[in-house]
Amino acid sequence: MKAFFFLFVLVPITSLCSQSRFDKVEIKTNLLTDQVYMLEGAGGNIGVVAGKDGILLIDDQYGPLAPKIKAAVGKLSDGPIQYVANTHWHGDHTGSNEFFGTEGATIVAHQNVRKRMSVEQNREGRITPAAPEVALPVITFGEDLQLYFNGLELLAIHVDNAHTDGDALIWIPQANVLHMGDVFFHLRYPFIDLSSGGSVDGLIGAVETALFLIDESTQIIPGHGPIASKSDLTYYLKFLKTIRLRIKSYIDVGRSLDQIDSSKIVEGYEEWSWGFINDETLVRLFYKSLTTE
Numbered sequence: 001m002k003a004f005f006f007l008f009v010l011v012p013i014t015s016l017c018s019q020s021r022f023d024k025v026e027i028k029t030n031l032l033t034d035q036v037y038m039l040e041g042a043g044g045n046i047g048v049v050a051g052k053d054g055i056l057l058i059d060d061q062y063g064p065l066a067p068k069i070k071a072a073v074g075k076l077s078d079g080p081i082q083y084v085a086n087t088h089w090h091g092d093h094t095g096s097n098e099f100f101g102t103e104g105a106t107i108v109a110h111q112n113v114r115k116r117m118s119v120e121q122n123r124e125g126r127i128t129p130a131a132p133e134v135a136l137p138v139i140t141f142g143e144d145l146q147l148y149f150n151g152l153e154l155l156a157i158h159v160d161n162a163h164t165d166g167d168a169l170i171w172i173p174q175a176n177v178l179h180m181g182d183v184f185f186h187l188r189y190p191f192i193d194l195s196s197g198g199s200v201d202g203l204i205g206a207v208e209t210a211l212f213l214i215d216e217s218t219q220i221i222p223g224h225g226p227i228a229s230k231s232d233l234t235y236y237l238k239f240l241k242t243i244r245l246r247i248k249s250y251i252d253v254g255r256s257l258d259q260i261d262s263s264k265i266v267e268g269y270e271e272w273s274w275g276f277i278n279d280e281t282l283v284r285l286f287y288k289s290l291t292t293e
Contacts (some may be wrong), residue, residue, distance in 0.1 A: 022064040027072040030156050030227060032219050033175045035150060039072055042063055043092030044223045047170065047179040051150030054079035057100070058179045058221070059086060059093040066099035081105045085139065085156060087117040087181025087223065088164045089196070091110065091128060097135035108145070109137035110158050112166030114195065123195045157213075159183060159206035163223075164191070165197025167206060171213055178214055179221040183207065186225030186232060189269075189277040190240070192285045200244055200289040207237045239269055247286045257287045 009202030022042060030038040039046035042065060044287035055073055060066065073081065084101070086094050094117065097107055117131040139145075145156040155171040163182040170179040182191065183206045192198040211233060214220070220228040246265045262279040263270075265286075273279055 003270055010111070014243075015172065019174055022062060024064060025068065027065070027068050029072055029076070032177055032231075033273040035152065036172060036175045036177050037076060038227060039069065039219050041068065043095065044087070044090070044182065045160045045221050046177075047221050047223075048076060049143070049152060049154070049172070049240055050077040050079070051148055051152075052079070054153070056083040056147075056149050057081060057105075058084075059082055059181065060096035060100060061097040062092055063099060066096035070099075076150060083108060085109065085147075085154075085168075085170055086113050087170065087179065087183075088167050089121075090164070090182065090193070093181065093223070094131070094135070096134055101134040101136075106139060106191070107135070107137045108141075108147070108156070110141045110156075110166040110168050111140040111142055112164070112197070113137055114140050116164075116166065121196070123193065126180045145286060157209070159202070161197050161199045161202035162206035163198050163203060164193050169206070169210055169213070173213075176215070176217055177219050177221065178210060180210055180223060182223035183210070184220065184222040184225075184228070184233060184236060186220075186222035186236070187230045188274045189282045190273045192289060194285065194288055194292075198289070200240070200286050204237065204240050204244065207233065207240065211237065239272075241283070243269075243286055244290065247283065248290055251287070254256055257284060260287065 025042045028040040035049060035051050038049040041061050043061035049056040055077055081100055084105045084107045101107055114137045117136055119130050121128040134253045143158050147154045150175050152172055155179045159167050159169055167181055167183050180188045192203060214230050216230050218230055220233055222228055250260050265283050266279045
């Protein structure tokens with residue numbers, strides 16, 4: 001009887017704890033141009049394109065934050081949220097799809113985003129259940145997609161096997177703004193989701209594609225971190241190539257992962273370590289990617 005009571009109490013408390021982590025989150029708005037904004041909260045950065053046609057969101061963070069996101073966007077425009085474009089499938093970028101899809105937004109993403117969200121995903125033991133139908137992208141693309149909205153041209157450019165196998169850069173040339181999703185973690189170690197088709201070489205190639213698009217005045221919205229510039233992205237590319245070279249030098253002489261000193265690999269970039277990706281995790285992801293490609 002006591003065990004039953006414990007379980008009965010534990011389930012609601014666990015659920016409440018999960019919800020409460022978002023209770024104090026505030027949505028911060030950053031003005032980039034007269035039509036384009038970046039929202040910060042919890043999870044991936046959100047791009048907003050506002051104007052006479054309504055609102056387009058680029059990513060939408062976690063589901064419990066959807067009302068707060070809607071309220072923040074409502075201060076920018078009284079138009080409806082017409083589109084949500086997802087840069088990839090992870091829940092901190094697609095978690096509010098269900099909320100906005102239910103309210104009538106059209107969800108757009110690479111075809112692999114829909115494929116992965118449609119079925120249960122297992123990332124090294126972390127299970128993500130299939131998303132409900134209303135949360136799935138209804139417009140998908142293979143390589144590139146053009147969308148004309150609020151007088152602007154938006155280009156969704158697929159960059160293959162980078163952070164995942166469904167990444168898209170969202171380029172708004174007239175505003176000179178690029179949303180990179182999790183292809184770019186600014187001022188922190190990146191996460192390469194190997195179980196979702198991500199790879200070191202693909203990530204480097206994706207960053208090189210982004211640098212080809214932009215100029216010194218471009219404002220870059222990273223998946224995580226503050227607004228960035230071309231020089232910031234160039235430094236990030238140097239970091240990726242440096243870590244790859246250092247790890248590959250160990251691989252080439254037959255060293256196992258356990259024989260690699262992580263502190264030597266990340267030397268000069270230690271301040272980018274954070275809770276989710278520390279030195280050891282970064283080295284493990286790079287090593288595993290470079291030994292399986």
